[in-house]
Amino acid sequence: MIRQERMRIVKHQEIAHNVFEMRLNGQLVQEMKSPGQFVHIRVSDSYEPLLRRPISIASIDDESLEFTIIYRAEGRGTSLLAQKRMGEEVDVLGPLGNGFPIHEASPGETVILVGGGIGVPPLYELSRRLIEKGITPIHILGFQTKEVVFYENEFRTLGETHIVTVDGTQGRQGFVTTLLADIKPDFSTYYTCGPTAMLVAMENMYPDRKGFLSFEERMGCGIGACFACVCKTTEKTEVDYVKVCSDGPVFPAGVVHI
């Protein structure tokens, strides 16, 4: 069920250049089902900025009723969010949307989790859930440059992890697809989240493979009511459009027209 709650900040730190990790505590965590879902955050009580900001759930801890988001302080809203201190409250609406399907891979199988920049966070909780099910994840994480790389160790502790940077300052130089072309991993399913260009590249690279992609679109309501986040679909599907916020943000490969 979707809830709105003023959640308390129990941890907040810069983990890479302009990239922040925020841990929030509250009842809302009980509602979080699948990795890849997101929350819609109101960064201040002022009317400026006005709209909520969609941010993926990076990790969930049911026991402590805490969850983590990882975001880049970029524009007006996220910069304000970055100024919040521990102990302060944040207005959170969520969990929203449908996340990555775990059941689509079977125990024993190997899958690849491919993330780009601020698309990496949701893959962390996803990886943990897959491992719980006895599935082996390989992480391929792409970043612009060394300064903005985050969670490398966290992912390594979960399994095989490859870092790629566009400028080659850390890990392999190039894009996630460059690296995939090298290591040619053997896998059953791919899960990916990142810039649209990356999603396109993934679909083109593995046209016949089972894959799930998480999309980004500008949002209004975040719950499916305003038709702001609509994407056209391919002929592969009967519906002629989908809403990223409520039908997605995760869709099977080939559904969304990109």
Next chain:
Amino acid sequence: MIRQERMRIVKHQEIAHNVFEMRLNGQLVQEMKSPGQFVHIRVSDSYEPLLRRPISIASIDDESLEFTIIYRAEGRGTSLLAQKRMGEEVDVLGPLGNGFPIHEASPGETVILVGGGIGVPPLYELSRRLIEKGITPIHILGFQTKEVVFYENEFRTLGETHIVTVDGTQGRQGFVTTLLADIKPDFSTYYTCGPTAMLVAMENMYPDRKGFLSFEERMGCGIGACFACVCKTTEKTEVDYVKVCSDGPVFPAGVVHI
């Protein structure tokens, strides 16, 4: 000289119901000349609320480069200001306007300082300056009710002090003028700041006495450029209007048409 500075909050506490005392530190204090001047405060970096809030200077300490404001957290802006914590910075423009003239009273004389509600603060620094000059102040301070009375002791340490509350929950019941009618103080000059109704009552009560009144008006720029805070004048003056922000907020009795 008028300056704009991000000043640091060195003290911030609620001293009466919804009434806050805030102490700020910065170079701007060096520019503060006369009691009754005010500062124009931007309560947040957001565009909402947009305008600065005019607040009187309640006390000045040149040595520590600190000054104090006392304000009522009422509407949107001052409520936000009330949430600021020690150590945070506040955008202050000032000092603005012309304060109460000290030289208008002579050493040895007795004067009355009559304040109403949030009009009381500027009288505190005024009283200290008058005393320095060997002038004896009598303080008549009016409030709505007990809960919102503040600085009583501070004023008592400076001299004779009378408290009046509209509902009689503290001190004499009634208005400042009610009390003045009782005690019939012998004085040379009156200085007053408070709601317009009170200023009118003072002018009517002491038509032939030398007096100085501090006015309030909605402001835009706060420095004399936008003509928002204009008041009509009486035939007693040659100018046909005055600006509260730059010609005032303090005017001699009889100048402003009220």
Next chain:
Amino acid sequence: MNRLAIELPGLSLKNPIMPASGCFGFGKEYAKLYDLSTLGAIMIKATTLETRLGNPTPRVAETAAGMLNAIGLQNPGLEKVISEELKWLEHYDVPIIANVAGTLTEDYVEVAKHISKSKNVQALELNISCPNVKCGGITFGTDPAIAAELTAAVKKVSEVPVYVKLSPNVTDIAEIARAVEAAGADGITMINTLVGMRLDTRTGKPVIANGTGGLSGPAVKPVALRMVFEVAKQVSIPIIGMGGVATVDDVIDFMSAGASAVAVGTANFVDPFVCPNIIEQLPEKLDWLGLSHVSELIGRSHR
């Protein structure tokens, strides 16, 4: 007696609060958050004759205390709206105001004729003010004669009262209001969005794919309030006011200016519970103002 009840042509409102068209879809999403029957009414998303897929994305952009949108009237079309959306809404005890849009007069007439027959549709809202479609929409809303013509044509076929939604993008909104009143409109809803634009500072190109969009949210409240005040002075049919409403105080203001009921749009995105929250706060606000019934607020500014 219910201190919040308001009677308007075709509408018996439990309270004067309703979500504005396009900001609430057809209710399904918000029904997961609270009971829709608590609402005074629901203004559903614009319905057109045929299915519409709307404009390319991005369709929204944030502005100072506001937002721009260019959804482009995306909706499943008349048939599906009646057979699915309105049918589903029958589960709730809440009057529906059907927002009708189109390109030609015939479109409006056709949609109005059929949708006004739906059991729970108690009134129509003629959207002659959508700034986000190439033809139709706003073109009807900027010329008094054309607006009147369309109103009359729809009145002929509608089985429920017809409210006309005015565009603020005009020189004299009261003139349009008088024209549609004369043409038989039962009420007025106002305001729709102000045409605006946001540019990507780096590229210099519009953020919204459509180029321009409709401005809504707290930023427009002063303009909306002024227009409601002006129109209330010049027409005698009731007004449902909107434009930047986000708090119970905003509701008081719009009713004081002359609105008989108030719609909440953009604020639903900021706080999905804003409508029930305002409804809950209204009684204590009336106490604060020393009023016994919400209707006493209507037109206070003019007295």
Next chain:
Amino acid sequence: MNRLAIELPGLSLKNPIMPASGCFGFGKEYAKLYDLSTLGAIMIKATTLETRLGNPTPRVAETAAGMLNAIGLQNPGLEKVISEELKWLEHYDVPIIANVAGTLTEDYVEVAKHISKSKNVQALELNISCPNVKCGGITFGTDPAIAAELTAAVKKVSEVPVYVKLSPNVTDIAEIARAVEAAGADGITMINTLVGMRLDTRTGKPVIANGTGGLSGPAVKPVALRMVFEVAKQVSIPIIGMGGVATVDDVIDFMSAGASAVAVGTANFVDPFVCPNIIEQLPEKLDWLGLSHVSELIGRSHR
């Protein structure tokens, strides 16, 4: 070469930044804060034939990301403005744009004739869009024919180029722009304020004594930007854009939309140093955009 210099009819601007009329008085107050010669130009407070005492107070009210004002064109009148204000401004090396207002065409003509002779007045800004005076002002700005007539009449007597300041409170602002261009206007300045209102929630009465006021500030930027974009498409005379400008990014946006220079109004009240700050930040912004001269920004959105 100065990468910020802009040449406009009558105006050689060191940079494209200038305070907007009415938000800077006649410069005296801001001269205490910084050197006025750093400004591209100064648009002085509206000048009328006779002294004007303006409207009763309150004259301003705050709104979400904006403010309302109803100053009522208070100014010392033509003679004093010329003999005192403009004379004093001669101390500074900055072109003055004189904002001219009035009630009848004759008033405008009389003021224009004399004020355009002042040594430092390099251009006139015809204020046909002030929403805060009973007659004159905005009435001239909402009818293309009347606007054109006034423009032609003033052009006949003015010794300097004439810019016409447009009102956003119209259905088709480009139509007015085309009309004044055809009538000989040398340039356009836009936008003036949107008519708005704020009510005291407790009393239900307007906060501003005048009832309505002109809305300005960040809230109106999307509307102003859209209008500049539209007008730039339809006229060939230069535009000085304004409406909610508070940052260097806002300046980039307005020039991208088609403005050749930008005026800053309300933001001066929020940050009295906003103009010099923006001027200082402009060069690095141009570097960021990879542009060598500020003029390259003009009309980027249209390319």
